[in-house]
Amino acid sequence: MSFFKNLFSKKNNDTEAPQTSKVQEAKEPLPEMFQGMSLDIFTEDGAELLTGQVSEYSGTNLTLERLPGWLAFETCPLGSTVFVRGYNRRMQSFNLRGTVVESSRVLIKLRDLSVEHIPNVRKSFRLPINCSASIFRGDDERFSRPEQCVLIDISTGGACVESEYVHPEDEVVFLRFKLDDYPTMTFKGQIIRGSEHKDDRFRYGVLFAQLTRDELTNLTRTLYNIQTGNRQIWDRNEIGTWG
Structure with missing residues (x-):
């Protein structure tokens, strides 16, 4: 509610709005990822969707392909939100949120990645x-x-x-x-x-x-x-x- 109050507040509060916006726009940096590393993908309700390996990673875009010897992926509706889990260099697990822009039996592409802290996803990356x-x-x-x-x-x-x-x-x-x-x-x-x-x-x-x-x-x-x-x-x- 406080955000909308600031947005539609009286003129004497207008000077505070830009400061609030800047704080909200600050985002936690994404972890370093490598081509070939394995990542888990989960649905919004915490159910495991697939495990794949990184084939492309640029900015906030990520593409995963099948691991060698593994069967086809489960497909996911375009535009849906999914969560990514893996390890960083310090062996700490990380969670990311992303939007599905392409999903097939052999790859999945995500965009708009951001760091997300999800309590209902398994603590240990498999x-x-x-x-x-x-x-x-x-x-x-x-x-x-x-x-x-x-x-x-x-x-x-x-x-x-x-x-x-x-x-x-x-x-x-x-x-x-x-x-x-x-x-x-x-x-x-x-x-x-x-x-x-x-x-x-x-x-x-x-x-x-x-x-x-x-x-x-x-x-x-x-x-x-x-x-x-x-x-x-x-x-x-x-x-x-x-x-």
């Missing part, structure tokens, strides 16, 4: 992976009985895996995987949801136990490098970790 991994039951302390699975996506908080094995919710497991040419990682977690996917296979959401500082640092740096296609920012040190 990076699509689609690589082989292994699940170990919680009592397999020697990791001698691996169950082969597919790591669908991963974040610093957990992962989604696809498996032919049945696991109950709340079961404690260990998830072991190797991303690209980075060292093998093993995390303890708990299955918090499961559903039948297709062809007698199941998809599980695994919530990681609280990571140590070193585990969190190594995982976030690895995810960031994979997301941006960057192999130069972090170099392996003499003991085999990344820092």
Whole structure:
């Protein structure tokens, strides 16, 4: 209401209007983005629409294309508002608002990007992976009985895996995987949801136990490098970790 009161106020308040306008026009700068980095797109109600990779980025315009090996996009009505989520260089997640100007099964184009803070969108950015991994039951302390699975996506908080094995919710497991040419990682977690996917296979959401500082640092740096296609920012040190 205060904005409209200022807009239609008496003449003795006219001098304050330009100052209010200047404050409102100030916008938070957009984060740096790279060609090839992965981003999540959400609808206005917080539902995940698609995950794609940056193919063009200029000013407040952004184009995403399909990730290699991934299926077609869900299309979105032109003119609709969507939200973009990713990581910046400091491994802090960011949210952007944009308007859809082109949407097909292979790409989506957005314009008028602006920074947006959205409380109902997941806190951890999920990076699509689609690589082989292994699940170990919680009592397999020697990791001698691996169950082969597919790591669908991963974040610093957990992962989604696809498996032919049945696991109950709340079961404690260990998830072991190797991303690209980075060292093998093993995390303890708990299955918090499961559903039948297709062809007698199941998809599980695994919530990681609280990571140590070193585990969190190594995982976030690895995810960031994979997301941006960057192999130069972090170099392996003499003991085999990344820092």
